[in-house]
Amino acid sequence: MANTSFRVQANKFSQDNIQATLVCSKCDEVFSKEFPLDLEGQTSEFKCPVCGVPGEVDLPYKSADEREEIEEDFEEVEEEESGEESEDEY
Numbered sequence: 001m002a003n004t005s006f007r008v009q010a011n012k013f014s015q016d017n018i019q020a021t022l023v024c025s026k027c028d029e030v031f032s033k034e035f036p037l038d039l040e041g042q043t044s045e046f047k048c049p050v051c052g053v054p055g056e057v058d059l060p061y062k063s064a065d066e067r068e069e070i071e072e073d074f075e076e077v078e079e080e081e082s083g084e085e086s087e088d089e090y
């Protein structure tokens with residue numbers, strides 16, 4: 001039985017995960033799914049949430065631009081943590 005494949009239509013890297021918009025080659029439905037960052041550039045196997053067919057997707061690598069954005073975000077977080085006097089915003 002040949003595996004179904006999911007095509008990556010769009011993807012976005014956050015600090016915690018990979019948010020991908022995928023198309024199922026079996027039912028042709030578009031859905032979104034989140035993957036752990038560890039799976040960057042690897043093949044992930046899962047079942048289609050629409051039709052339930054098992055398949056796999058080749059996840060992309062983060063682009064250089066996205067890496068820079070995430071590094072900047074980390075710097076901002078460090079600055080916020082160094083000044084802990086803004087608690088009453090919550």
Ligand SMILES: [Zn+2]
Pocket residue numbers: 024025026027028029048049050051052053
């Ligand atoms: Zn499907």
